Amino acid sequence: MEEESLDEVTFVPMSDLLSAEHERDAEAQIALPPHHRCASHTINLVTTNDVDKYLTSIADVKVVYRSSTAKCSALWTKASRSSTASEAVEEVSKRKLLVPTSTRWNSFFDSVKRVTEIPMHELNTLCTKLGVKGFKDKEYQFLHEYCTVTRPLTIALDILQADCPYGTLLPTLEALMQRALALKHTLSSMTAGLPDAIVQAVQTRFANLLDDRGALLAAVSCPKFKLRWMRDADRREQVKQLLQDECCTIASPRQSSASVANSPVHQGEADFFDFEAQPEEAYSAEKEVMMYLSSSNDLQVLHDFVNIKRIFLKYNTPTPSSAPVERLFSLGGLVLTPRRNRLSDQRFEKLLLMRYNHWFTGPSPQFLA
Secondary structure, rough: HHHHHOOOOOOOOHHHOOOHHHHHOOOOOOOOOOOOOHHHHHHHHHHHHHHHHHHHHHHHHHHHHHHHHHHHHHHHHHHHHHHHHHHHHHHOOOOOOOOOOOOOOOHHHHHHHHOOOOOOOHHHHHHHHHEEEEEOHHHHHHHHHHHHHHHHHEEEEHHHHHHOOOHHHHHHHHHHHHHHHOOOHOOOOOOOOOHHHHOOOOOHHHOOOOOHHHHHHHHHHHOOOOOOOOOOOOHHHHHHOOOHHHHHHOOEEEEEEOOOOOOOHHHHHHHHOOOOOOOOOOOOOOOOHHHHOOOOOHHHHHOOHHHHHHHHHHHHOOOOOOHHHHHHHHHHHHOOOOOOOOOOHHHHHHHHHHHHHHHOOOOOOOOOO
16 A cells, blocks of 8 residues: 555646645645756856866967867858858768857857868868868867867766756766766877866866765666766765665654565464464665665666655656756747637646657656556
8 A cells, every 4th residue: 555655646736735725824834945056057167168268278279279169160150151152061071061059069069070070181172162261280180189078078968958867967977077087098288188177167066966965865766876876985885874864764664574464364273373473574774775776777676665766756856957848848839829829727738748748648657657
């Protein structure tokens, strides 16, 4: 019965929660969840402000950085504003140039990467045809190294902007910093210090989250991550103890691994097998955590660990990025068109749910059903 009650989800309208009746009720205290900054926007600040600040802080690097990006911008402007130039690009490089947008940093990375995919002799031939200054060897090398160093940032942005639980944030940041530092030995003197600058920027901007209790519990309660993303043994033990303490706090007082209904036994048999009663085994948070950490990485294993499942639902409710919410608002504009301006709130919510939520429109999920 207890597991069935956990799987039942009750939807309550916000208007009912915020009604005057609830406001007058002294016991019903409405508290907003903790505010979380959008991780995608924060990483976007790292890729724009912090990376740009480092590259312009060194005189020699600043010259190469400014000249190479200026020549890329000239190519993008020519190709996007002239059909003749666009045809020339496709004729020389057998591909089209991508033009970055101001609202999405990944588009700048993709655009620069497309330029670096063109061999240098073909790229300079194209520049000559379009009347743009050609690239020097040092500038072309800088663009390659820039894409190499910033690639982990683009992967982290793509992960966090997808539909993922809040527990994805800390493992993503940890992997981002590790991958950035691993590139140091492959870089020239122009960009050798950029990985350290990226790591320092991530640690500064996410300083309040790297050791946040809620973020750690959200990550460790995700079967996909557990403790595998932490390299420091002492920190793994601390987070493991944190999970055990949370299990003890969230566990039901009557919970016991031996609380299973006894099968019916006839009175005669009961009198015959009159043995000494065995003491019930008390609930052990340490045992549950150990079994959970040794289980598979499938999300379905949470059904086998009641308290871990409660922790997962409690701390993974938020999203690490506001991108899914922004997509929802954009899709809402496609549903509520001028010709459908008389939709009721209930009908609008149903149409939006059917169009956006793939958990309902796709195959029926087994988890939390």
